[in-house]
Amino acid sequence: MLRMRHSRMADRTLLGHEKKSRGLERARVLCSPLLTIPILLIICNLSSTITVFAQYTPSYACDLDKYPKLKDFAFCDTSLDIQTRVKDLVKRMTLQEKAGSLVSVADSISRLGIPSYGWWSEALHGVSDTGPATWFNKTIIPGATSFPQVILTAASFNESLFYTIGKVVSTEARAMYNTGVAGLTFWSPNVNIFRDPRWGRGQETPGEDPLLASRYGVPFVRGLQEREDGDKEKLKVGACCKHYTAYDVDNWTSVDRFHFNAIVTKQDLEDTYNPPFKSCVLDGNVASVMCSYNQVNGVPTCGDRALLEGMVRGEWKLNGYISSDCDSLHVMFKDQRWAEYPEEVTADALNAGLDLNCGDSLKNFTANAVKRGLVKESVVDRAVTNNYVTLMRLGFFDGHPSKQFYGKLGKKDVCTPANQELAREAARQGIVLLKNGFGSLPLLPTSIKSLAVIGPNANATKAMIGNYAGVPCKYTTPLQGLSEIVKTVYEEGCDVRCNSTKRFENAKHVASSADAVVLVMGTDLTIEAEALDRTDIDLPGQQNLLVSEVAYAARGPVILVIMSGGGMDVTVAKCDPKVTSILWVGLPGQEGGGALADIIFGRHNPSGRLPMTWYPRSYVDMVPMTNNNMRPDPSTGQLGQTYRFYRGETVYEFGYGLSYSSYVHRVIKAPKFVTIPLHEGHPCRSTACNSIDAGDRVCSGLVFDVDLMVTNIGKMAGSHSVLIFSSPPTIFNAPQKQLVDFKKVWLEPWQRSVVSFSMDACKHLSIVDEFGARKVALGRYLLQVGDIKHYMNIQI
Numbered sequence: 202m203l204r205m206r207h208s209r210m211a212d213r214t215l216l217g218h219e220k221k222s223r224g225l226e227r228a229r230v231l232c233s234p235l236l237t238i239p240i241l242l243i244i245c246n247l248s249s250t251i252t253v254f255a256q257y258t259p260s261y262a263c264d265l266d267k268y269p270k271l272k273d274f275a276f277c278d279t280s281l282d283i284q285t286r287v288k289d290l291v292k293r294m295t296l297q298e299k300a301g302s303l304v305s306v307a308d309s310i311s312r313l314g315i316p317s318y319g320w321w322s323e324a325l326h327g328v329s330d331t332g333p334a335t336w337f338n339k340t341i342i343p344g345a346t347s348f349p350q351v352i353l354t355a356a357s358f359n360e361s362l363f364y365t366i367g368k369v370v371s372t373e374a375r376a377m378y379n380t381g382v383a384g385l386t387f388w389s390p391n392v393n394i395f396r397d398p399r400w401g402r403g404q405e406t407p408g409e410d411p412l413l414a415s416r417y418g419v420p421f422v423r424g425l426q427e428r429e430d431g432d433k434e435k436l437k438v439g440a441c442c443k444h445y446t447a448y449d450v451d452n453w454t455s456v457d458r459f460h461f462n463a464i465v466t467k468q469d470l471e472d473t474y475n476p477p478f479k480s481c482v483l484d485g486n487v488a489s490v491m492c493s494y495n496q497v498n499g500v501p502t503c504g505d506r507a508l509l510e511g512m513v514r515g516e517w518k519l520n521g522y523i524s525s526d527c528d529s530l531h532v533m534f535k536d537q538r539w540a541e542y543p544e545e546v547t548a549d550a551l552n553a554g555l556d557l558n559c560g561d562s563l564k565n566f567t568a569n570a571v572k573r574g575l576v577k578e579s580v581v582d583r584a585v586t587n588n589y590v591t592l593m594r595l596g597f598f599d600g601h602p603s604k605q606f607y608g609k610l611g612k613k614d615v616c617t618p619a620n621q622e623l624a625r626e627a628a629r630q631g632i633v634l635l636k637n638g639f640g641s642l643p644l645l646p647t648s649i650k651s652l653a654v655i656g657p658n659a660n661a662t663k664a665m666i667g668n669y670a671g672v673p674c675k676y677t678t679p680l681q682g683l684s685e686i687v688k689t690v691y692e693e694g695c696d697v698r699c700n701s702t703k704r705f706e707n708a709k710h711v712a713s714s715a716d717a718v719v720l721v722m723g724t725d726l727t728i729e730a731e732a733l734d735r736t737d738i739d740l741p742g743q744q745n746l747l748v749s750e751v752a753y754a755a756r757g758p759v760i761l762v763i764m765s766g767g768g769m770d771v772t773v774a775k776c777d778p779k780v781t782s783i784l785w786v787g788l789p790g791q792e793g794g795g796a797l798a799d800i801i802f803g804r805h806n807p808s809g810r811l812p813m814t815w816y817p818r819s820y821v822d823m824v825p826m827t828n829n830n831m832r833p834d835p836s837t838g839q840l841g842q843t844y845r846f847y848r849g850e851t852v853y854e855f856g857y858g859l860s861y862s863s864y865v866h867r868v869i870k871a872p873k874f875v876t877i878p879l880h881e882g883h884p885c886r887s888t889a890c891n892s893i894d895a896g897d898r899v900c901s902g903l904v905f906d907v908d909l910m911v912t913n914i915g916k917m918a919g920s921h922s923v924l925i926f927s928s929p930p931t932i933f934n935a936p937q938k939q940l941v942d943f944k945k946v947w948l949e950p951w952q953r954s955v956v957s958f959s960m961d962a963c964k965h966l967s968i969v970d971e972f973g974a975r976k977v978a979l980g981r982y983l984l985q986v987g988d989i990k991h992y993m994n995i996q997i
C-alpha cells in the first residue's frame with residue numbers, strides 16, 4: 202500500500218478544506234430551478250451543511266436533527282434492519298453514484314445526505330496516519346499509542362494480549378473518529394505468512410506459522426470490531442485481513458510485487474497461505490478481506506473469482522466487503538497487462554467478487570463496463586451493498602456519533618497512561634532472550650555503577666515503531682529506559698548502515714570503562730521495509746565487527762540487543778563467549794526502551810519466543826525469494842521453508858526463547874491410541890487407507906485431552922508459553938513438525954500448574970494432501986512440548 206501515498210494530500214484536502222468549495226459548487230448545480238421546491242430546500246441545506254462539517258467534525262450520514270425530511274428515506278430509519286435500509290439506499294442511487302461508492306475516497310451523494318467517506322485508515326499496531334482518512338494534528342489529537350510492531354507482539358504467544366491491544370486500538374480509533382480525524386474502517390491486520398526472512402514487511406506479520414498467524418489475527422480482529430455493549434450486528438471499527446494471498450515478496454533484486462506471479466500449489470495454499478484468512482473470516486468475523494498485488498498461478502488475486510467469490514464469500518461466507526490493495530486494479534491494467542481496456546479489468550474484478558477499490562479505477566470505469574455488457578448492474582449492486590452494509594454496521598447512518606454508544610470517546614481516551622503502559626507490557630511480553638551465558642542477565646542495578654549503551658539503535662526512536670506506525674504519544678528510547686535505572690554512557694559507534702569504523706575506538710573506550718555494556722544493533726526502515734526486501738540476513742555493514750571489538754574491550758557482561766523485524770545471522774555473537782547475552786526486541790514500539798530496561802534489570806522475566814526461524818546467512822544463496830514452494834524438493838536441492846519444512850541448520854529455531862527461570866513439563870494425561878469409528882460401508886473398512894477425509898462426517902468429535910504438568914523450577918516468577926507441536930506420519934509430504942496449540946501461564950517460583958489442551962484430531966492434527974484436501978493421517982504421531990515427547994497412534 203505505497204503507491205497512493207502521493208495522493209494523500211489530495212485526499213486529505215478532499216476530506217478537509219477543499220470539500221467546502223466542492224460542496225458549494227455542487228449545491229449550485231443541484232439548486233437549478235428545474236428541481237421541485239421542497240427537494241430543492243433539502244438539497245441546498247444538506248450540501249451546505251456537509252461543508253460545515255468539513256473539518257474536524259466526524260463524517261456521518263442521516264442527520265435527522267437538522268434535516269427532518271431525511272426521515273422519509275427508509276435507509277435513515279434505525280428501527281429497520283440493515284439489509285432493508287441498504288436495499289432502500291441502493292435503489293435510490295444512479296449507476297454513476299454507485300460507481301463513486303466503490304472507491305477508497307467514496308463520493309458524497311448530497312441529494313441523499315451522504316458525505317464523502319474515506320475508507321482507507323490503518324491501525325496495524327496503533328492508530329496510524331498511513332492511510333489518508335486518518336491524520337494527527339498537534340492541537341486536535343497529536344498522536345496515538347504505538348504498540349510494538351506485530352512480529353514482536355506475536356512473540357508473546359498470548360492471545361489475551363492480542364485481544365487487549367485490538368480493543369485499546371479501536372477505542373483510540375473511535376475516539377479519533379468522533380474528533381473528526383479518522384475513519385471507521387481500518388485495513389489491519391496483515392496476516393500474510395512470513396515465509397522468507399528477507400521480506401521487508403515480515404515485521405508487520407505474526408510470523409511464519411499459520412496457526413500462530415490465525416491465533417493472532419482472530420483476537421486482534423475481535424478486539425478491533427467487537428462492541429462492549431454486546432451488539433453483535435454492529436461494529437466498533439471495521440478490521441481487514443490482508444493481503445490475500447501468498448503475498449510475501451515486495452522488492453527483491455529485479456522482482457517487485459506489482460509484477461510477481463507466485464506459483465503456489467493447492468497444498469501450500471490450503472495449509473500455509475490461506476489458514477489465517479480463513480480464521481479471520483470464520484472465527485474472527487472480520488468485516489473485510491483485501492486482495493494483494495501479486496498474481497497467484499498467473500491470475501491477479503483481485504481478479505480471481507475462485508479465490509474471492511468462491512473461497513472468501515462462498516466457502517467462508519464473509520460478512521463484509523472485499524477490498525483491493527491500493528491501485529491494484531491500475532497495477533493489473535498497467536503493470537500486469539491483464540486486459541486491453543481498463544473497463545475489462547474493472548469488470549473482471551467486480552465479477553470476481555471485489556467490492557471496493559483502493560484507488561479510483563472502479564469509479565472511472567464501472568459505468569462503461571456495465572454499458573458495454575462486461576458486468577451486470579446487479580453485480581455492481583452487490584458491491585455497493587457490501588460496502589454500505591459495513592458502514593451501517595459502523596453506525597455511519599445512525600445520526601451524530603456523539604449520540605451513539607461510543608459517542609463519549611474523545612481526546613482524553615487517546616494516549617492514556619494505561620494505554621501507554623500496555624504498549625510497554627506488550628514489548629516486555631514479546632522480547633526474546635536468545636542467549637544468557639552464566640546467568641549474565643538480569644543485571645543487578647546496585648552492582649552497576651556505570652553502563653555503556655552503544656550502537657546505532659541505542660537511542661532509537663522511529664526505528665522502534667517500524668512501518669504502518671502513526672505518531673506515537675512519546676518515545677522511551679533504550680538509552681532513556683536504561684538511564685532511568687542506572688548511570689549510563691552513550692556512544693553510537695556507527696549508524697545503522699555501519700559503513701564506517703571511525704567511532705569504534707570511542708565505543709571500545711566507553712565499553713572498557715563501564716561495569717556492563719548494552720549494544721543495541723539491528724535494522725531500521727532503510728534496511729527492511731515495505732517495498733524494500735533484504736538481499737542478505739546479516740547485521741548491516743560493519744555491525745558484527747563493532748560487536749566483537751566492543752565485547753573484546755569490555756570488562757563486564759556484554760548484552761547484545763537486536764532490534765529488527767526479520768531474523769539475523771548472529772552466529773558470530775552467539776559463539777563469542779565475550780557476548781554474554783543476546784536479546785531480540787523486534788521493533789518494540791514507543792515504550793520499547795522502558796520494556797528493554799525492565800528485562801535487563803530483572804523487573805520482568807522474559808517469556809517471548811521466536812515467531813520465525815533465524816537462518817544462517819547461506820540461506821539466501823540457497824533459496825530464491827521467489828520460490829513459494831514450502832516443501833523440500835530433492836530434484837532442485839531445495840531444503841524447504843519455515844520450521845515446518847526446512848531441513849537445514851538454523852541459528853535459532855522457531856519457538857526458541859529463554860527465561861530467567863526454568864520450566865519443566867510432564868505429560869500427565871494423553872492417549873496412546875485414538876480410534877476413529879468408521880461407519881458401515883466406509884471405503885476404509887474394506888481397503889487399506891493411510892488417511893481419512895477430515896471433511897468427512899466421521900471426522901467430528903475425535904476429541905481428546907492432553908494434560909501437562911508445568912513447574913517453574915527457577916527463582917523468579919514468570920510467564921511461560923507452552924507450545925505443543927505435532928509430527929504427523931510421513932505421508933503427503935506433511936510438515937515434519939507443526940504447532941498445533943499453545944497456552945501461556947504465569948508461575949511463581951516452584952509453583953506447578955496443569956495445562957490442558959483439548960484437541961480435536963480433525964482440526965488440530967489434520968494435514969493437507971496434494972489436492973488441497975484436509976486429511977487425518979493414520980499412524981504414529983509425535984507430540985512435543987519442550988523436550989518432552991509423547992507418541993500416539995491414530996487408527997481405525
Ligand SMILES: *[C@@H]1O[C@H](CO)[C@@H](O)[C@H](O)[C@H]1NC(C)=O
Pocket residue numbers: 257338339340341
Ligand atoms: C489543526 O487543527 C486546528 C484546529 O482546527 C487548525 O487550526 C490547524 O490548521 C490544524 N493544523 C494542521 C496542520 O492541519
Ligand SMILES: *[C@@H]1O[C@H](CO)[C@@H](O)[C@H](O)[C@H]1NC(C)=O
Pocket residue numbers: 531561562565
Ligand atoms: C480516474 O479519473 C481521474 C479523473 O479524470 C484521473 O485523474 C485518474 O487518473 C483516473 N484513474 C485511473 C486509474 O485511470
Ligand SMILES: *[C@@H]1O[C@H](CO)[C@@H](O)[C@H](O)[C@H]1NC(C)=O
Pocket residue numbers: 660662678680691
Ligand atoms: C536520545 O534521543 C532523544 C530523543 O530523540 C534525544 O532527545 C536525546 O538528546 C538523545 N540522547 C543523546 C545522548 O543523544
Ligand SMILES: *[C@@H]1O[C@H](CO)[C@@H](O)[C@H](O)[C@H]1NC(C)=O
Pocket residue numbers: 696698700701
Ligand atoms: C556510507 O553510508 C552513507 C549513507 O548512510 C553514504 O552516504 C556513504 O556514501 C557510505 N559510505 C561508504 C564508504 O559506503
Ligand SMILES: *[C@@H]1O[C@H](CO)[C@@H](O)[C@H](O)[C@H]1NC(C)=O
Pocket residue numbers: 451452457458732733
Ligand atoms: C525497489 O527498491 C529500490 C531501492 O532499493 C527502489 O529504487 C525502487 O523504486 C523499488 N521498486 C519498487 C517497485 O518498489
Ligand SMILES: *[C@@H]1O[C@H](CO)[C@@H](O)[C@H](O)[C@H]1NC(C)=O
Pocket residue numbers: 359361362365626920921945946947
Ligand atoms: C497475557 O496478556 C494479558 C494482557 O496483557 C496479561 O494480563 C496476562 O497476564 C498475560 N498472560 C500471561 C500468562 O503472561
